[in-house]
Amino acid sequence: MAITSAPARSRLDQEPLAGLPPETLLELYWQMLRSRRLDERAWTLHRQGKIAFHISAMGHEAAQAGAACALRRGHDYVVPYYRDLTLVLSLGYTPRDFMLGLFGKQGEVTSGARQMPSHWSLRSANVVSTSSPVATQISHAAGLALACKLRGDDRVALACIGEGATSQGEWYEGLNWAAVHKLPFICLVQNNVYAISVPVDRQMAVPNVADRAAAFGMPGVVVDGNDVLAVYEAMKAAVDRARAGEGPTLVEAKTYRVVPHSSDDDDRSYRTRDEVELWKKRDPILRFRAKLEAAGLLTPDQQSEHEARAQAEVDEAVQFAQAAPYPDVALAAGGVYAPLPQEA
Amino acid sequence: MPEMTLIEAVRQAMDEELARDDRVFVTGEDVGRRGGVFRATLGLFEKYGPGRIIDSPLAELSIVGIGVGAALYGLRPICEIQFADFIHPAFNQIVNEAAKMYYRSNGEWLVPLVIRAPYGGGISGGLYHSQSVEAFFAHVPGLKVVIPSNPRDAKGLLKSAVRDPNPVVFFEPKKGYRLIKGEVPEGEYTVPIGPANVSRPGRDLSVFAYGMMHYYCLKAAGTLAGEGIDVEVVDLRTLYPVDKAAILESVRKTGKALVVYEDNLTMGYGAEVAAILADEAFTSLDAPVKRLAAPDVPAVPFSHPFQEWFMPNPDKIAAAMRELAAY
Numbered sequence: 001m002a003i004t005s006a007p008a009r010s011r012l013d014q015e016p017l018a019g020l021p022p023e024t025l026l027e028l029y030w031q032m033l034r035s036r037r038l039d040e041r042a043w044t045l046h047r048q049g050k051i052a053f054h055i056s057a058m059g060h061e062a063a064q065a066g067a068a069c070a071l072r073r074g075h076d077y078v079v080p081y082y083r084d085l086t087l088v089l090s091l092g093y094t095p096r097d098f099m100l101g102l103f104g105k106q107g108e109v110t111s112g113a114r115q116m117p118s119h120w121s122l123r124s125a126n127v128v129s130t131s132s133p134v135a136t137q138i139s140h141a142a143g144l145a146l147a148c149k150l151r152g153d154d155r156v157a158l159a160c161i162g163e164g165a166t167s168q169g170e171w172y173e174g175l176n177w178a179a180v181h182k183l184p185f186i187c188l189v190q191n192n193v194y195a196i197s198v199p200v201d202r203q204m205a206v207p208n209v210a211d212r213a214a215a216f217g218m219p220g221v222v223v224d225g226n227d228v229l230a231v232y233e234a235m236k237a238a239v240d241r242a243r244a245g246e247g248p249t250l251v252e253a254k255t256y257r258v259v260p261h262s263s264d265d266d267d268r269s270y271r272t273r274d275e276v277e278l279w280k281k282r283d284p285i286l287r288f289r290a291k292l293e294a295a296g297l298l299t300p301d302q303q304s305e306h307e308a309r310a311q312a313e314v315d316e317a318v319q320f321a322q323a324a325p326y327p328d329v330a331l332a333a334g335g336v337y338a339p340l341p342q343e344a
Numbered sequence: 345m346p347e348m349t350l351i352e353a354v355r356q357a358m359d360e361e362l363a364r365d366d367r368v369f370v371t372g373e374d375v376g377r378r379g380g381v382f383r384a385t386l387g388l389f390e391k392y393g394p395g396r397i398i399d400s401p402l403a404e405l406s407i408v409g410i411g412v413g414a415a416l417y418g419l420r421p422i423c424e425i426q427f428a429d430f431i432h433p434a435f436n437q438i439v440n441e442a443a444k445m446y447y448r449s450n451g452e453w454l455v456p457l458v459i460r461a462p463y464g465g466g467i468s469g470g471l472y473h474s475q476s477v478e479a480f481f482a483h484v485p486g487l488k489v490v491i492p493s494n495p496r497d498a499k500g501l502l503k504s505a506v507r508d509p510n511p512v513v514f515f516e517p518k519k520g521y522r523l524i525k526g527e528v529p530e531g532e533y534t535v536p537i538g539p540a541n542v543s544r545p546g547r548d549l550s551v552f553a554y555g556m557m558h559y560y561c562l563k564a565a566g567t568l569a570g571e572g573i574d575v576e577v578v579d580l581r582t583l584y585p586v587d588k589a590a591i592l593e594s595v596r597k598t599g600k601a602l603v604v605y606e607d608n609l610t611m612g613y614g615a616e617v618a619a620i621l622a623d624e625a626f627t628s629l630d631a632p633v634k635r636l637a638a639p640d641v642p643a644v645p646f647s648h649p650f651q652e653w654f655m656p657n658p659d660k661i662a663a664a665m666r667e668l669a670a671y
Contacts, residue, residue: 077417110450111448111449112450114447114450115448119448121448129452129453133436136437136440138409139406139408139410140416141413142413143414143416143417144413144414145413146410146414147418147419150369150414150419151419170436173403173405173409176406177400335450336485338446340507
């Protein structure tokens with residue numbers, strides 16, 4: 001991603017900002033901002049009756065952009081969950097890809113428009129296909145990590161999940177494998193306080209998901225999920241540890257889902273507007289923007305440029321997807337089995 | 345050709361595939377030093393080491409889930425579920441994940457995974473060491489479901505399963521592990537997944553079976569030959585995708601069909617065979633399509649007379665054959 005008008009390096013030297021160079025910091029900001037603008041448009045399209053469904057990453061942008069930044073993109077394995085829009089955009093998924101998914105149009109990259117929106121898959125970026133039942137992806141990431149270890153390569157596997165899904169037995173089984181076999185595995189829990197309507201204190205009796213890490217025999221880390229650099233640093237430590245053969249880490253990013261669970265949910269029945277408004281003030285994008293501005297890395301002109309570019313990319317993607325044809329119905333019947341390899 | 349038991353054939357298939365392809369590994373409960381509770385992996389830990397023969401935690405769901413993940417990487421896991429009765433916690437991984445991965449990723453992600461599980465009753469295993477669960481999985485597009493009935497097929501089909509780029513659920517008739525012996529070709533061979541096998545040609549009626557019940561059907565057919573009734577026995581071998589052509593061809597010849605399975609009767613595999621025949625061979629039928637299966641109780645009850653009551657056996661099968669032949 002070409003970011004124009006990189007700021008002077010002298011200011012950065014005074015403000016290390018997680019040791020990241022200015023172009024990386026602006027890239028992080030760009031990924032978060034573009035994800036938010038796409039996300040907002042998806043809600044609008046749904047309210048206009050143009051798309052059937054949207055599930056949002058709003059509020060999670062820092063947790064996901066920070067996590068992606070700690071990985072070797074296209075090298076490490078990522079097994080995301082449905083709320084990971086910013087994560088997959090950071091790994092190479094495009095606004096067009098996202099919009100084709102929302103509209104279920106021909107050329108949709110994750111599934112050929114077979115899956116609902118936000119059920120990511122991008123083989124070229126080692127982003128593994130995901131389903132809707134929660135926590136199924138955990139053992140996949142552990143299995144990928146096992147394979148990495150067995151084959152002696154230096155990849156790590158990241159699995160993302162919400163705090164609600166950590167109630168599933170499958171989450172425990174996957175983390176147990178990772179710990180027993182000391183696998184290059186990271187579980188990033190994006191704790192946004194609600195699993196649809198059920199608050200976190202109805203999911204577990206401990207204050208932090210990460211507290212459970214001790215029971216597996218792995219480190220558990222709690223990090224402010226609305227601070228992109230804090231997430232990056234926690235994830236970087238976990239990735240370095242995994243790549244060094246020191247085993248798995250459970251990282252819990254505390255954040256908040258500032259919108260309903262999905263376009264079919266109405267959150268007014270289970271939480272107050274005051275609570276939501278409070279968290280909107282802690283917006284991860286505004287926070288990071290303020291930090292960049294304070295460090296002299298983002299000028300008002302640059303901010304306007306970013307906004308204009310994000311808007312243009314979103315507009316273009318929507319137009320592209322709306323103009324795209326639906327897939328040929330014949331494609332629904334095929335592709336059930338992989339063909340057998342030619343006999344040698 | 346050397347003669348061996350069905351379990352020896354299973355073991356030999358895994359041994360040869362482990363030797364042929366270093367992406368192949370085995371995981372499951374007690375598969376390591378113990379060599380598996382049925383000894384399917386006996387000696388493999390010593391030969392291939394803990395990086396290829398991996399004792400799993402006691403957790404079936406993640407035995408399969410880990411296998412799916414390793415298969416996504418491009419390895420060729422063979423996951424052993426100790427008894428088919430214990431496969432149910434892994435149902436979601438098999439049905440929602442492994443089976444749908446290729447379709448849902450538009451062909452981008454493959455799951456070349458084998459799930460082996462001993463199935464079936466008649467071994468005093470009670471409700472939870474006797475189940476026949478094939479019908480659940482034979483309902484699922486994206487899976488291949490295989491049940492061998494003899495050592496030659498067990499070896500050749502398992503080798504095909506390991507090489508298949510799709511998830512294969514491979515049920516082994518545990519009562520036949522040591523009871524069923526047969527000749528196995530020397531050297532490299534495979535048996536393709538898909539085609540059924542007419543294991544005994546005949547004129548008077550067609551009997552469709554797989555696994556242990558196929559073994560019993562051959563015995564019963566031998567008895568009826570002495571009574572002048574010429575039974576054709578078709579070993580279905582691959583339950584899904586189903587070999588419709590073989591089923592139709594046999595019944596177009598004999599005009600009569602009996603399906604034998606040890607799963608409980610209702611909504612079992614025989615229902616699909618009967619439906620195929622009703623749909624596509626109606627004018628060839630000289631008699632109603634019959635099913636001989638286990639009664640509709642939750643599973644095989646333990647006490648010996650209970651088990652005898654539950655299980656189809658050569659005598660019950662011979663009686664069903666006679667009745668149909670006389671129709």
